[in-house]
Amino acid sequence: GQQLNQSPQSMFIQEGEDVSMNCTSSSIFNTWLWYKQEPGEGPVLLIALYKAGELTSNGRLTAQFGITRKDSFLNISASIPSDVGIYFCAGQLWGTSYGKLTFGQGTILTVHP
Amino acid sequence: EAQVTQNPRYLITVTGKKLTVTCSQNMNHEYMSWYRQDPGLGLRQIYYSMNVEVTDKGDVPEGYKVSRKEKRNFPLILESPSPNQTSLYFCASSQDRGVGNTIYFGEGSWLTVV
Numbered sequence: 746g747q748q749l750n751q752s753p754q755s756m757f758i759q760e761g762e763d764v765s766m767n768c769t770s771s772s773i774f775n776t777w778l779w780y781k782q783e784p785g786e787g788p789v790l791l792i793a794l795y796k797a798g799e800l801t802s803n804g805r806l807t808a809q810f811g812i813t814r815k816d817s818f819l820n821i822s823a824s825i826p827s828d829v830g831i832y833f834c835a836g837q838l839w840g841t842s843y844g845k846l847t848f849g850q851g852t853i854l855t856v857h858p
Numbered sequence: 859e860a861q862v863t864q865n866p867r868y869l870i871t872v873t874g875k876k877l878t879v880t881c882s883q884n885m886n887h888e889y890m891s892w893y894r895q896d897p898g899l900g901l902r903q904i905y906y907s908m909n910v911e912v913t914d915k916g917d918v919p920e921g922y923k924v925s926r927k928e929k930r931n932f933p934l935i936l937e938s939p940s941p942n943q944t945s946l947y948f949c950a951s952s953q954d955r956g957v958g959n960t961i962y963f964g965e966g967s968w969l970t971v972v
Contacts, residue, residue, distance in 0.1 A: 785965065787966050789963075833900055833901065845891070845903050846903070846961070848901040850900045
């Protein structure tokens with residue numbers, strides 16, 4: 746099946762720094778999603794991208810849908826301690842397996858005050 | 859409040875002892891699915907259901923069964939659990955054929971098989 750490669754696997758940063766993570770796929774998706782998971786909870790959607798080339802922001806978060814449809818990135822600006830968590834990218838391809846999300850391995854983000 | 863509720867949240871069981879993890883959603887969603895989360899692998903889909911009595915395999919269905927007798931419920935059944943099924947399990951539901959911005963996840967069920 747499709748595979749997503751998410752990097753980096755983990756990041757340790759100081760409060761106030763910017764963060765960048767990305768996902769690449771072996772094949773195309775027509776929807777890219779970014780989720781955040783906090784301890785003891787399920788993933789929560791941060792940003793959804795539906796068009797190649799689309800750039801979308803949600804507060805301090807910005808994500809882009811790569812023009813090849815095989816990649817996406819997420820930036821977090823001016824990080825704060827509550828940004829700590831695991832960030833997952835996920836792709837969807839319409840027409841097969843309704844609603845199935847293919848997830849990346851996750852990026853563990855630690856923010857030092 | 860829109861919710862996906864899983865039970866139990868935590869379970870330790872022994873190899874071979876059948877168990878069921880329940881999942882219920884209160885949003886009248888058609889689409890439900892189960893994922894397992896393992897370190898370094900992200901979330902992988904086990905089974906999904908497009909509607910009542912319609913289920914299909916995901917990427918890692920071996921050792922699991924599901925049923926969808928009612929729209930709101932989608933239990934995950936481990937007939938004979940093995941240690942490699944120790945994992946964190948998530949149930950998810952969505953309405954519009956899984957459009958990304960309407961997928962809701964439960965809080966997760968930690969399962970340990972010894």
